[in-house]
Amino acid sequence: MDAWICVTCGSQFTPSSTPPSECPICRDQRQYIGLEGQKWTTIASMQADGFHNVLKEQEPHLTGIGTVPSFAIGQRALLLQTEHGNVLWDCISLLDDETVAAVQQLGGIKAIAISHPHFYSSMVEWATRFDAQIFLHEADRQWVMRPSEHITFWSDETLPLMDNITLLRLGGHFSGSTVLYWPDGAEGKGVLLTGDTITVVPDRNWVSFMCSYPNLIPLPSSEIRRIRDAIAPYHFDRIYGGWFDRVVSTDAKNAVLRSADRYIRAQEQRLSD
Numbered sequence: 001m002d003a004w005i006c007v008t009c010g011s012q013f014t015p016s017s018t019p020p021s022e023c024p025i026c027r028d029q030r031q032y033i034g035l036e037g038q039k040w041t042t043i044a045s046m047q048a049d050g051f052h053n054v055l056k057e058q059e060p061h062l063t064g065i066g067t068v069p070s071f072a073i074g075q076r077a078l079l080l081q082t083e084h085g086n087v088l089w090d091c092i093s094l095l096d097d098e099t100v101a102a103v104q105q106l107g108g109i110k111a112i113a114i115s116h117p118h119f120y121s122s123m124v125e126w127a128t129r130f131d132a133q134i135f136l137h138e139a140d141r142q143w144v145m146r147p148s149e150h151i152t153f154w155s156d157e158t159l160p161l162m163d164n165i166t167l168l169r170l171g172g173h174f175s176g177s178t179v180l181y182w183p184d185g186a187e188g189k190g191v192l193l194t195g196d197t198i199t200v201v202p203d204r205n206w207v208s209f210m211c212s213y214p215n216l217i218p219l220p221s222s223e224i225r226r227i228r229d230a231i232a233p234y235h236f237d238r239i240y241g242g243w244f245d246r247v248v249s250t251d252a253k254n255a256v257l258r259s260a261d262r263y264i265r266a267q268e269q270r271l272s273d
């Protein structure tokens with residue numbers, strides 16, 4: 001029995017003797033089946049193919065963990081260290097002994113929180129190895145491909161985790177799309193870890209919000225307005241998006257507000273043309 005991993009989105013499935021027939025996450029309009037059709041791998045095959053993980057400190061108490069060469073969607077996870085245990089924000093498909101040892105040296109993992117189903121990846125593998133609890137928003141329950149007793153579903157709009165760290169459900173990209181608010185980050189000016197709930201675009205003074213990024217499906221302006229109003233009460237200066245190079249290093253709250261306004265203006269102009 002192998003825990004098969006979808007090569008396109010990186011999701012790991014409940015172990016089975018043959019690969020699943022298809023990946024529901026990639027069948028969804030927000031993702032896609034790769035050009036060569038549905039393909040599967042396993043952690044052991046990834047290791048044999050030369051994939052490994054790298055750890056890079058992003059700022060004090062925050063370390064990025066990503067796979068080299070890039071695999072599936074290519075996101076990196078973030079390990080946030082606190083006095084009451086560490087939080088892994090988002091997750092990746094590959095977990096090997098070297099990564100386990102490196103993360104143990106940083107204090108292990110107490111809780112795993114994930115922005116949305118595209119980054120669920122091998123979350124159960126990570127939770128099992130570190131005896132961690134996974135927190136997912138219940139609105140995205142249907143996208144869990146490997147159910148586990150490690151998973152706790154939360155509801156409502158906010159979940160205090162530990163040490164002032166709070167999960168905020170913003171929705172949009174997925175109904176349960178979440179960001180992590182870390183007010184002590186960026187020398188106390190506040191940090192948001194956003195995955196692609198709020199995505200940092202190549203011009204890193206700006207962000208965007210989409211239903212589908214690969215298929216370029218926009219969200220309605222009413223949704224952007226709702227997301228902007230939901231994040232407006234929080235103070236933050238920096239955003240770490242879902243990839244190593246996607247960071248708004250300063251003035252991030254203004255970047256979110258002006259990006260939301262730009263998006264709304266673009267949609268409403270189009271409607272009035």
Ligand SMILES: [Zn+2]
Pocket residue numbers: 006007008009010011023024025026
């Ligand atoms: Zn998939």
Ligand SMILES: [Zn+2]
Pocket residue numbers: 116118173196
């Ligand atoms: Zn996504």
